[in-house]
Amino acid sequence: MITILCFCLLVAVQAKAQQSVADVLQQVAANNKTLQAAAQYREARKLEYKTGLNPEDPLIEYDYFNGQPAEAGNQKEFAVTQRIDFPTAYGRKRRVANLQEAQADYQYAQQRQNILLEAQQTALQLIYLNKQATELERRYQDVEALYRRFQKSTRAGEGNMLDENKARVRLLNIRTTLQANKARRRVLEEKLTELNGGQSIALPDTAFAAMTSVPAFEVLDSLIEVSDPRLKMMEQQAKVQEEKVKLAKALALPKLEGGYRYQSILGQTFQGVHAGISIPLWERRNTVNTQQAYSQYAQAQLEAELVSHRQEVRQTYEEYQVLQESLRNYQELMARPENLRLLEKALRLGEISATEYFMELSFYYDTYDKYLELEAEAQQKAAELLRYTL
Template structure:
């Protein structure tokens, strides 16, 4: 019955921790001022990409000349002309605009993912500090109780001042550590408040959720490459540049011009259609070569990022694997709390001195603190590897 109750409480705490992290991320996504500005900027860029896709505005011209002498009569001219690029250019312009809009979405997704990952890491760090605070407070109470016992023994003539001083120094160390912990928590809380658009974020959990399963490296690398907005942005940029090469070729073709013209002079009128075509000699010289160079640069940048991206994922995965192995060793070690009880019993029975007790206690505390650090590092490393799910 007790075992079932403990298991239920553990699962409840883990579920709460998971919901806490997810809840913080939902708040940050809704309230973060940088993301709100990025959304507006994305929409502005999309409107910009949709500008200039249509032909130039028609040009209307009216001319009136007074004749001299008067019997020469007056002259009137009226013309409406429309100039257009070669028809294939408009389809290319729209394809470039569509690709650029998708690129703007990926750029926003990259910024969103970066902010949410920072919020997630800060939340995990706060959970660690909350747990550390509780552990330090328990240690302080235990050492304070021991200090009072030494103090009482010294006054009764049964102890010595050296043992009392050792306990007092240990109390001071823990008190200093507690102050440092509270300061770090305040810094993280302020950062989370900033990420949440100035609205305070409350994180009171002291336990992590179970570490999510991480796929094998090859599977993970494929999943990240398929969905990583940073890579997607560069892939889209390469496509944009490829399409811009074709657009430059289309814009290098002759421009067409057509319209209507009317003329009146000496009581006679003339009217008819107007047509023209440009001769592409020097206006757009080197534009195709320029866009081809940009396209080659974008492709090289993409390939370089893919190589660096794979190495980055591999390094993070190896760090995660080492952390998991170390954490498992520490978990097996920390699963035997009777060592601490035996140490306290040995001190009470006088089997060990206070110096030996505090030395062994320091070793145990250091080991447990390292265990908490490893657990936090593992959680944060998994969050980094699974950032593509944000």
């Protein structure tokens, strides 16, 4: 029954930690100043991409000429003209603009993901330090009780000063580590406040949530590839450049001009239609070749990124696997209550000296500290692998 209650309590604590970290990410997503600026920049870029999609403004001209001599009469001319690119160019422009708008969305998504991952890693590191602080405080209480016992024995003439001094040094070491832990927690809390747009976040949790299952590498790599905003942004850039090649070809076609003209001279009027067409000889020379070169560059850059991205994910995944294996090995050694009770009993019965006791205690503490570090590293490595879910 006690085992079941302890298990339920552990699940409740882990659920609380998970909710707390999720709450931190939710607040950062809403309050982060960099993300707010990025959202404004994204909207500005989208408006920019929508500019220049329509034909040029029409041109209205009016001329008035005084005749010399007077009997020559005055001359008036009025014209309205409209110049347009070859009609297919406007469809190409809109397709480029739509692709660029989607690219702006992916760029924002990448910034958001990076900031949320930074907040998540900071929160996980803070939980680790909170857990470490709890363990250090317990150690301090245990060693302090032992120090009081040695002190009492020394004063009663049953102990020796060396044992008392060993306990005092141990207390000093633990107190120093606690102070360093407190300073590191303060730095992380300030970092979370900065990420949260200057609003403080309380995260007192001392237990990690159960890690989300990381799928097998091939599955994970596929999931990341189809959802990673960095890759999506580069894929979109390649599409933009492909469409710009087609746009350059459309813009290289003749431009059309049409309008209305009116002329009045010596009491006679003339009016009619104006039409014109440009001859594409020099203005847009090499523009198609330039855009083709940029398109080839974007495609090559995307292919290189895909290879680099896969290797990066593989390396992180392998590091995570090593951490998981090490963590399982350490978990088998962490029968802390039984080990410490046996060690303390041996000291009390005189089976080991204070020197031996503190040596064994240091060995155990070092092992447990390494276990806590591995647990935190595994949590952070899993978060890095699952960043595509943010």
